[in-house]
Amino acid sequence: GESVGLHLPTLSVQEGDNSIINCAYSNSASDYFIWYKQESGKGPQFIIDIRSNMDKRQGQRVTVLLNKTVKHLSLQIAATQPGDSAVYFCAENPPNTGFQKLVFGTGTRLLVSP
Amino acid sequence: EAGVTQFPSHSVIEKGQTVTLRCDPISGHDNLYWYRRVMGKEIKFLLHFVKESKQDESGMPNNRFLAERTGGTYSTLKVQPAELEDSGVYFCASSHPGDTQYFGPGTRLTVL
Numbered sequence: 001g002e003s004v005g006l007h008l009p010t011l012s013v014q015e016g017d018n019s020i021i022n023c024a025y026s027n028s029a030s031d032y033f034i035w036y037k038q039e040s041g042k043g044p045q046f047i048i049d050i051r052s053n054m055d056k057r058q059g060q061r062v063t064v065l066l067n068k069t070v071k072h073l074s075l076q077i078a079a080t081q082p083g084d085s086a087v088y089f090c091a092e093n094p095p096n097t098g099f100q101k102l103v104f105g106t107g108t109r110l111l112v113s114p
Numbered sequence: 115e116a117g118v119t120q121f122p123s124h125s126v127i128e129k130g131q132t133v134t135l136r137c138d139p140i141s142g143h144d145n146l147y148w149y150r151r152v153m154g155k156e157i158k159f160l161l162h163f164v165k166e167s168k169q170d171e172s173g174m175p176n177n178r179f180l181a182e183r184t185g186g187t188y189s190t191l192k193v194q195p196a197e198l199e200d201s202g203v204y205f206c207a208s209s210h211p212g213d214t215q216y217f218g219p220g221t222r223l224t225v226l
Contacts, residue, residue, distance in 0.1 A: 034214070043118070043205055043217035044157070089157065100145065101170060102215065104157040 012111045019077040021108045023090035028071055032093035034102065035064060035075045039086045047075070047088075077110075085112045116140065118218035120206050126224045132194040135221045139188070139208030146189050147215060148181055149173075152202035163189060164211075196225045 013019050025033070031052040036044035050057045050064045050073075057064050063076040073090050087109050091102040119138045127133050139146045148160040160179070161171035165186035174181070178197070183189040193200055203222050207215040 043219045100162050101159050106156045
């Protein structure tokens with residue numbers, strides 16, 4: 001079936017450290033992946049996405065890595081800041097849905113200590 | 115540019131009552147989606163509109179849920195009658211075709 005899972009429910013880091021949030025997906029035919037950040041009381045906020053024809057994509061302080069061989073997705077946050085504290089969701093777009101349906105993982109809570 | 119807005123932000127109702135949630139998408143976005151997150155679970159897709167037409171409603175849990183998007187602008191999601199297991203956060207998102215989905219802040223529904 002379709003499912004996206006996360007290895008760690010909570011990740012605690014010190015300010016300034018690099019953070020790595022991992023995600024495993026089950027549908028090898030999924031062709032589009034997104035990371036969302038959700039702060040308390042707000043909806044998921046788009047961070048970065050990657051299509052299946054890429055292995056890596058970089059944004060501002062964030063990098064997403066896609067390993068299709070093991071169906072693994074990761075989000076790397078450089079120089080983590082207290083404002084990065086939130087729940088992070090990975091989501092995949094299953095095939096034949098025209099980029100219109102997202103399947104989310106359960107989320108990882110990132111806690112950044114000053 | 116205004117983001118996706120949802121109303122109300124929080125609703126508390128008793129089992130058996132009716133609740134209607136509203137979503138106003140980003141102006142110009144033809145695609146509108148409803149998702150929900152029940153306690154401790156992942157965010158799950160409910161349905162997808164393209165303008166006023168339901169494109170995919172495979173995630174709607176049962177016939178107590180009715181979504182509409184008359185005129186292709188805002189959308190409503192009605193739950194009638196509400197059950198305890200309907201409690202959760204209901205998110206709306208919108209997008210241009212094939213583009214990033216932008217989410218609203220959600221409506222937290224509590225059914226007592």
